[in-house]
Each structure stands twice: as C-alpha cells, then as structure tokens.
Amino acid sequence: MAHIAVLGTGRMGAAITRRLLDTGHRVTVWNRTAEKTEALVAAGARAAPTPAVPDAEVVITMLTDAAAVRDVVAAADLRPGSVLVEMSTIGPAAIRELRVPDGVEVVDAPVLGSVAAAESGQLTVLAGGKMGRARPVLESLGSVRHCGDLGSGAALKLVANTALVTGLAALADTMVVARALGVDAEAALSVLARGALAGAVTRVTAVGAAFPVALAAKDLDLVLGLADPPVVRAAAAVLREAPERDADLGTIVRAAT
Numbered sequence: 579m580a581h582i583a584v585l586g587t588g589r590m591g592a593a594i595t596r597r598l599l600d601t602g603h604r605v606t607v608w609n610r611t612a613e614k615t616e617a618l619v620a621a622g623a624r625a626a627p628t629p630a631v632p633d634a635e636v637v638i639t640m641l642t643d644a645a646a647v648r649d650v651v652a653a654a655d656l657r658p659g660s661v662l663v664e665m666s667t668i669g670p671a672a673i674r675e676l677r678v679p680d681g682v683e684v685v686d687a688p689v690l691g692s693v694a695a696a697e698s699g700q701l702t703v704l705a706g707g708k709m710g711r712a713r714p715v716l717e718s719l720g721s722v723r724h725c726g727d728l729g730s731g732a733a734l735k736l737v738a739n740t741a742l743v744t745g746l747a748a749l750a751d752t753m754v755v756a757r758a759l760g761v762d763a764e765a766a767l768s769v770l771a772r773g774a775l776a777g778a779v780t781r782v783t784a785v786g787a788a789f790p791v792a793l794a795a796k797d798l799d800l801v802l803g804l805a806d807p808p809v810v811r812a813a814a815a816v817l818r819e820a821p822e823r824d825a826d827l828g829t830i831v832r833a834a835t
C-alpha cells in the first residue's frame with residue numbers, strides 16, 4: 579500500500595481520508611485549520627504540521643479552489659517520483675498551470691459524488707494524465723474513468739457540473755410553476771422523476787450529499803470564464819439569490835417547493 583498524503587480535510591478530503599484508511603492505506607493528513615484533522619487522527623491517520631509530507635508517494639489535494647491548490651502545492655515540497663493527484667474542482671487551465679518539481683507526475687482526478695459516496699468508495703473519478711501508482715489509490719475511492727491527457731478529467735467535471743447545476747435550477751423553476759398552478763409538490767416530483775429532470779429529482783432527495791451552493795457557484799464561474807451559455811448564466815443568477823450559500827445545492831429546489 580502506498581503512503582498517501584491528503585492535503586485539505588474539509589468535507590470531501592475528510593471523507594476520502596476515511597475511505598483510504600478503511601481500505602488499509604497509510605495516510606498523513608494536513609489541513610489549514612488543524613482541528614479538522616483530529617477525528618481523522620483518531621481514526622488512524624497521522625497529522626502533518628505543514629503541507630510538506632516528504633515520504634508520501636501519492637499526494638492528494640482536495641481544496642476549495644485554484645488559488646488554494648496553487649498555494650498548497652507550492653508549500654508541499656513534492657519529491658521526485660511522487661504523484662500529485664489534484665481532486666478539487668478547479669477546471670483544466672488551473673491544472674495545466676500547476677508548477678511542480680521535475681520528476682513529479684501530476685494527475686487531475688476530480689470526482690462525481692459527494693460525502694457519502696466518498697466514504698463508501700462509490701465516487702466516479704474523472705482522471706487525466708498518467709496515473710501510475712495513483713491508479714490503485716483512486717480505484718479504492720470508486721470507479722475510475724481515464725479521460726485522456728492532463729486536464730481532461732477537470733474538463734469533463736465542469737461539463738458534468740454544468741448539467742448538475744442547471745438541472746437543479748430548472749427543477750427549482752419547475753417547482754415554482756407547479757406552485758403557481760396549485761399542483762401538489764409531491765405529485766409534481768413523482769411525475770418529474772420519470773421525465774427529463776429525473777436525475778435532478780434523484781439528486782434533491784439523495785442522502786449524504788453536502789455540496790454547498792457557494793461551491794456550485796464557483797463551478798459555474800469557471801464555466802462562464804470559458805463560454806457564455808444563457809442557461810448557465812441564469813443558473814448562476816439563481817445561485818446568487820439562494821438564501822443559504824453554505825447549504826447543499828438541493829436546497830435551491832426545496833426553497834422553491
């Protein structure tokens with residue numbers, strides 16, 4: 579088993595760490611707010627005082643955004659022969675611009691699925707670049723889809739999140755229409771569950787999803803930096819008006835119901 583460092587133990591980094599520990603890996607964790615590593619240490623991880631974990635063979639970053647990833651990678655002191663596995667959602671350009679020492683392989687591996695899927699090894703990992711010794715590590719987190727060169731996983735992740743967020747925004751609007759017509763919400767949802775928005779209905783009722791509105795808005799901003807599709811713009815406006823930025827994305831539908 580490889581020695582793995584997980585840099586960033588927020589919701590997803592912590593869930594991934596728990597899964598790696600459950601599957602027998604040796605894991606060292608670092609988080610900017612050190613208290614968030616305590617439960618993971620109790621579960622068997624080692625805590626590092628800085629992002630530099632010199633003996634790690636696979637270094638995973640799971641952080642909010644591209645700026646955080648850049649800063650943490652710069653401080654990680656990666657050693658030649660190791661693999662940096664970038665799992666945050668930051669888009670392909672930021673991945674390709676990451677600077678690492680010679681001899682360090684970089685893999686983009688953003689994921690589909692939230693906290694519960696990470697803990698139970700049921701993520702879909704969208705990998706780009708040469709996985710090398712990171713492959714078995716990623717396979718313990720779920721099913722791995724190799725997308726192509728570096729950045730290709732990050733690109734497909736933005737495509738997937740465009741569909742996820744615009745789909746939920748469309749479902750929220752549909753529920754507003756249902757309310758205006760006096761249609762019972764449960765009746766509407768049960769019919770919609772058999773139609774074009776079925777995936778969005780499933781997502782809203784999913785247990786163990788913790789993907790905050792603020793992170794979804796960050797992803798749409800990444801998309802809007804590349805293209806200007808009107809439905810994506812409209813979905814971004816829906817998120818800006820959402821009452822709770824820290825609540826799961828599904829709340830935009832519940833608020834409209």
Ligand SMILES: NC(=O)c1ccc[n+]([C@@H]2O[C@H](COP(=O)([O-])OP(=O)(O)OC[C@H]3O[C@@H](n4cnc5c(N)ncnc54)[C@H](OP(=O)(O)O)[C@@H]3O)[C@@H](O)[C@H]2O)c1
Nearest residue numbers: 586587588589590610611641642646666667692788789793
């Ligand atoms: N939540 C989901 O369901 C989900 C699913 C798929 C993908 N994602 C993506 O995965 C990434 C992480 O999401 P999450 O839900 O785990 O977020 P989160 O719970 O908010 O955790 C964010 C992590 O980034 C760290 N961080 C932020 N800015 C930093 C900085 N400047 N320097 C160092 N560390 C910094 C935080 O440290 P502190 O604890 O010190 O704040 C924390 O460890 C995001 O890109 C998100 O879009 C999330």
